[in-house]
Amino acid sequence: MNVEKEDLSAFQCRRxxxxxxxxxxxRVTEQEIDAIADYLGIELQRFIRDYTYLTPDRRSLSLLEKEDGSCFYYDDRRKCCLINPVKPKQCRDFPYRWNFSGWRMFCAGAGNLKNRKTVNLFHSDSLFLTAM
Incomplete structure (x- = not known):
């Protein structure tokens, strides 16, 4: 089976x-919440109360967002994540494990990427697609 897959080996974050x-x-895990609260020097329950919210699907907590929908911890002026040493896995995984439609048009780091390449999956490999 052949599948198109993005070659992200040349991706370099440009902040x-x-x-x-x-x-x-x-979305943040309990361990990530603990690490972020500790890093910021905020008591755990206060951090949860003041800096997270329950996601609409009620499955997890999420970091607070600014009014424009951007992450509360991204400093646009300095072009940096204010919690970078302890940022959630979801953030660390972009764009390798997840991305959004059209992300290449917005992401400065996408400039050095090649086009999609076709990857051959051996018959023994399994490909699972799920609808959410």
């Missing part, structure tokens, strides 16, 4: 913040 400015929840 443009496109992924941080994209609207949508940044």
């Amino acid at each position: 443009c913040g496109a992924c941080c400015k994209w609207e949508g929840p940044v």
Whole structure:
């Protein structure tokens, strides 16, 4: 089976913040919440109360967003994540494990990427697609 897959080996983050400015929840685990609260020097329950919210599907907590939908912890002026040493896995995984439609048009780091390439999946490999 042949599948198109993006070759992201040349991706280099340019700190443009496109992924941080994209609207949508940044889901956080208990361990990530602990690490972020500790890093910021905020008591855990206060951090949960003041800096997270329950996602619409009620499955997890998400980091607070600014009014424009961007991440509360992205400093646009300095072009940096204010919690970079402890940022959630969801953030670290962009664009390798997830991205959004049209992300290449917004992300400065996408400039050095090649076009999609076709990858051959051996018969023994499984490909699972799920609808959410």
